[in-house]
Each structure stands twice: as structure tokens, then as C-alpha cells.
Amino acid sequence: DTAVSQTPKYLVTQMGNDKSIKCEQNLGHDTMYWYKQDSKKFLKIMFSYNNKELIINETVPNRFSPKSPDKAHLNLHINSLELGDSAVYFCASSRNGRHNEQFFGPGTRLTVL
Amino acid sequence: AQKITQTQPGMFVQEKEAVTLDCTYDTSDQSYGLFWYKQPSSGEMIFLIYQGSYDEQNATEGRYSLNFQKARKSANLVISASQLGDSAMYFCAMSFTGNQFYFGTGTSLTVIP
Numbered sequence: 567d568t569a570v571s572q573t574p575k576y577l578v579t580q581m582g583n584d585k586s587i588k589c590e591q592n593l594g595h596d597t598m599y600w601y602k603q604d605s606k607k608f609l610k611i612m613f614s615y616n617n618k619e620l621i622i623n624e625t626v627p628n629r630f631s632p633k634s635p636d637k638a639h640l641n642l643h644i645n646s647l648e649l650g651d652s653a654v655y656f657c658a659s660s661r662n663g664r665h666n667e668q669f670f671g672p673g674t675r676l677t678v679l
Numbered sequence: 680a681q682k683i684t685q686t687q688p689g690m691f692v693q694e695k696e697a698v699t700l701d702c703t704y705d706t707s708d709q710s711y712g713l714f715w716y717k718q719p720s721s722g723e724m725i726f727l728i729y730q731g732s733y734d735e736q737n738a739t740e741g742r743y744s745l746n747f748q749k750a751r752k753s754a755n756l757v758i759s760a761s762q763l764g765d766s767a768m769y770f771c772a773m774s775f776t777g778n779q780f781y782f783g784t785g786t787s788l789t790v791i792p
Contacts, residue, residue, distance in 0.1 A: 597778055607718075607768055609782040621778055656724060665712030665731055665774045670724035 569593050572657050572671040579647055580679055587642045587674045589657030595669070596662040597621075598640040600632060603654040603673070615640050616662065644676075652678045682706075683773055685783035692761045693791050699746070700756040700786045702771030708732075712774040713754040715745065718785070719767040727769075730754060761790045 570591045579585055591598065599622075600612040614622035618634045629645040640657060654675050658668040682705040692698035704713070715727040730738045730745045738745040746755040758765055771783040 599778075599780070607785050609770065609785075611780055614778045614780075616778065654722065658724075660778075664710065664776065665729070667714060667726045667729055668780065669726065670716075673722050673724075675722075 570657060570659055570669050570671040572655075572674050574674060575672060576675050576677075578677045578679065581647055581649060583647050584643070584645045585647060585676070586644070587655055587657075587676075589640045589642070589671055591638055591657075591659040591669070591671075593659055593669060595659040596637055597660045598634065598637075599658040599660075599668065600640065600642050601656040601658065601670075603656060605653070609656070613640075613642075647676075647678045649678050652676055683771055683781055683783040685771055685786050687786045688784075689787045689789070691789050691791055692758075692765075694763060695760055697757060697759045698761055698788065700758070700769050700771075700788065702754045702756065702783055704752050704754065704771075704773055706752075706773070706775070708775055710776065713745065713747065714772040714774070715743070715754075715756045716770045716772060716782075717765075717767045718770065719764075724770075728756070758788075763790050763792060766790045 573588045597616045599614045603609045613632045615634045631643045634640045654673045656673045657671040660666040660668045684703045711732045713730040717725045728740045728743045730747045742759045744757045768785045770785045
């Protein structure tokens, strides 16, 4: 059974388009995250949700909008895609409380042409 | 501000030898968590080991151990008896109150047969 799943695995699109990445976890975790990993492998947290509520919103352009319909799902919608958005996007989840390890999805490689 | 530093962009180790990957951090928080993740070339993020800031014993998980020196603010990962499958990127990460989670820049480890 896949613990944290993301779809799609690869996404190739033109500049200016709008796209979504879906994430689901079946671990019963309360907290979910989105990360961006750039071409130099640097991982940066973008958003964190706890029980469907946004708790971390790092300095991310407002073209990025997370949506959590329930605590098992956290989707990422990106408007007006730009070349610099090309990256690997990881979804992750963790148990509630302090200092719990995060379980990562397989990543979505987004390429903007 | 919280900061995590991995000063070794690349490391090489002979198969069956031990290797230490460095991680230093800077925080004024008293409560935090330290993690190591492995990212093989296939791209997934794999949790390896965790150390809490109040834990007095160094964490161990199989061939992985975390050399935690709180006064020096270091949390080095030691991999014993290296295997070819250990070749990957290794990320040190910290968690803080409020579900904040920061990653270091990573170290690329290559195990030589």
C-alpha cells in the first residue's frame, strides 16, 4: 500500500498554463506539507496544513494555492506557470505533535516550457 | 533564524568502510528535532534516523547512527559498513515548534566498489 501518493509523476506544460498536483496519504496523519526541490536539489517547505487548516505559508508567490478538502488530501494548484516553477514538488505528511518524521510522496517533476 | 549547514557537497567512501556526513545547525530554540533523509537517484525521500534535542543517547538505526553533540550544534550521520546501495544524496533536517521543517543543502555520497 502506498503511504503518500502524488499524481501526476511527471507534468510538462507551457508557460502561462494552470495545473494541479494531487496528494493523498493513507497513514492517518494530521499534518501535510508541500516542498519544492530545485535543480540543485535544495528542498524548501512551501506550505503546511494541519487538519485542513493552513499553518505554514512560506514566501511563495500567490500563484500557488494549496487546497485541503480533508485531512488525507492536500492538492497544489499553480496558476500562470513560469519557467522558474520547473522543479520537483514533494508532498509529505507527519503525525501531529512535535518533531515527528515526515513521510514523503514520490514527487512530481514539473517542467515548464 | 534557524539554519542548517552541510559543508560536504560530495563524499566518496570505499565499500565496507564507515563514513561520516557532517551537519551543523544554528538555533536558539531549546526544543527541536534532527533528522537524516536519503534520496537515491530514483528520487524518493527516505527517512533514516531521528534525534530529539533532549535525547541524551545518540540515536542508532541499524547501520546508521547519529553523532549528536549539542554544545557544538552538530548532528553528524555515521554510516557503518558502506554498501553500494548507500550511494545517494543525504539531507540533514531540523524541526521546530509550529511544524517548521528545514533541510540542509545535502551531501552526495558515492560508494566505491
